[in-house]
Amino acid sequence: MARTLWLRTEPLHAVVYFDAQCREMGRSLGLKGYWMGYFATRSAPLGRAQPSVVTAAFGVFAPGPVARALPASWDITTPERALDLRAERSAAALRALDPELERRAERLTGPLRAMVADAPALARPVFAANRALPDRADPVEQVWQLTTSLREFRGDAHLAVLADRGLDGCEALLLAAADGRVPADSIRQDRGWTAEEWAGAGARLRERGLLAAGGALTERGRDERRSIEDDTDRLAGRLLRPLSGDRAQALFSDLAPVVDRVLAGQVLPFPNPIGLPRPVRPL
Numbered sequence: 001m002a003r004t005l006w007l008r009t010e011p012l013h014a015v016v017y018f019d020a021q022c023r024e025m026g027r028s029l030g031l032k033g034y035w036m037g038y039f040a041t042r043s044a045p046l047g048r049a050q051p052s053v054v055t056a057a058f059g060v061f062a063p064g065p066v067a068r069a070l071p072a073s074w075d076i077t078t079p080e081r082a083l084d085l086r087a088e089r090s091a092a093a094l095r096a097l098d099p100e101l102e103r104r105a106e107r108l109t110g111p112l113r114a115m116v117a118d119a120p121a122l123a124r125p126v127f128a129a130n131r132a133l134p135d136r137a138d139p140v141e142q143v144w145q146l147t148t149s150l151r152e153f154r155g156d157a158h159l160a161v162l163a164d165r166g167l168d169g170c171e172a173l174l175l176a177a178a179d180g181r182v183p184a185d186s187i188r189q190d191r192g193w194t195a196e197e198w199a200g201a202g203a204r205l206r207e208r209g210l211l212a213a214g215g216a217l218t219e220r221g222r223d224e225r226r227s228i229e230d231d232t233d234r235l236a237g238r239l240l241r242p243l244s245g246d247r248a249q250a251l252f253s254d255l256a257p258v259v260d261r262v263l264a265g266q267v268l269p270f271p272n273p274i275g276l277p278r279p280v281r282p283l
Contacts, residue, residue: 001248002237006154008255009112009147010276011262012094016041016086016148017274018267019093025085029077031069039069041086044079045129057125059159060169062192083133091140098261104254105139111243111251112146116153118242124156150239157235161228170201172228175210176275178217179225183271190273 016022017038026037043054051067058066073082094101121128130149136142162172170193177184188198205211210221217225240248262268263279270278 001240002154002233004252005150005239005248006233006236007276007279008252008259009150010274011259011268012144012147012255013090013151014268014272014274014276015093015097015262016090016144018269018272019089022086022089022093025082025089029073029082029085031073031076035065036069036073039066040073040077040079041082043070044082044086045133046125047079047129048074059155059162060173060191062170062194062197065192087136087138087141087145090144091138093267094140094144094258094262097265097267098258100261101143101258102140104258105143107254108143108251108258109139109146111247112143112150114242115239116146116149119153119239123160124153127153127156153239154232154236158228158232160235161231164231165224165228168201170197171205174198174201174205175217175221175225175228178211178215178221180271181225181275182273187273 023034024037025041026032026034029037029040031037031040039054042058043049046054046057048071049057051063051070054070055061055063055066116131119127119131121131127149130145130152133145136145162169167175169191173182173187173191173193176182177187188195193201202211202215205221206213209218210224212218212221243251268276270276
């Protein structure tokens with residue numbers, strides 16, 4: 001059920017990364033390009049956090065790109081403006097993809113809000129920062145923000161699993177790429193790692209018996225990847241505690257047509273750097 005919750009909410013959140021107007025948010029704020037805008041808007045719930053804090057909280061990005069974006073972004077704009085713009089642009093993208101979403105928003109908000117309100121914040125910094133934001137007056141913006149809080153809870157959980165296994169961000173990405181989870185041809189550069197850092201991570205993974213000499217996963221590596229995803233599901237499953245089984249299934253049913261329309265709009269690429277799998281059939 002935790003995996004289903006992710007598959008039914010992540011596509012709503014993810015328009016913020018792939019919709020054309022969302023990708024222009026940084027420039028609209030006066031920032032230099034997509035990545036400066038990415039780090040500013042995603043970290044804005046944390047306030048004017050130092051780059052070392054954001055690097056640790058986001059987990060899989062190299063320190064360099066974060067340090068180039070922060071805190072310089074806050075000399076140009078403010079976290080408050082970044083928060084408003086990301087919600088506005090994301091809601092506009094969702095409305096364009098699913099004109100029925102506003103009508104469904106009230107029904108979706110109740111169970112989404114219940115999960116966000118009940119979830120523990122301990123050791124979940126990005127989730128905690130998002131949950132503390134004021135409610136959005138616009139109903140579609142509020143749905144987007146609630147799904148964002150849920151995905152950041154799962155993201156914090158995923159990083160806890162990686163840390164427990166002694167994997168750094170570069171190693172975790174290389175393992176995911178070898179597993180076909182993320183695009184191997186672009187994920188290194190997307191996340192800011194140098195070729196030397198990538199090669200060093202590969203060497204460490206081979207020493208641990210997780211990668212073969214040619215870069216493919218070993219059997220142990222495949223087991224490790226499955227275990228990482230299973231443990232992420234286990235920790236993220238805490239979100240479902242305030243919902244009965246019937247209420248959770250009703251939420252999944254209500255989200256399914258929304259997700260179908262988002263995916264049908266072909267805004268989200270497959271494969272993608274967030275690891276969202278291509279659905280094999282309509283939800």
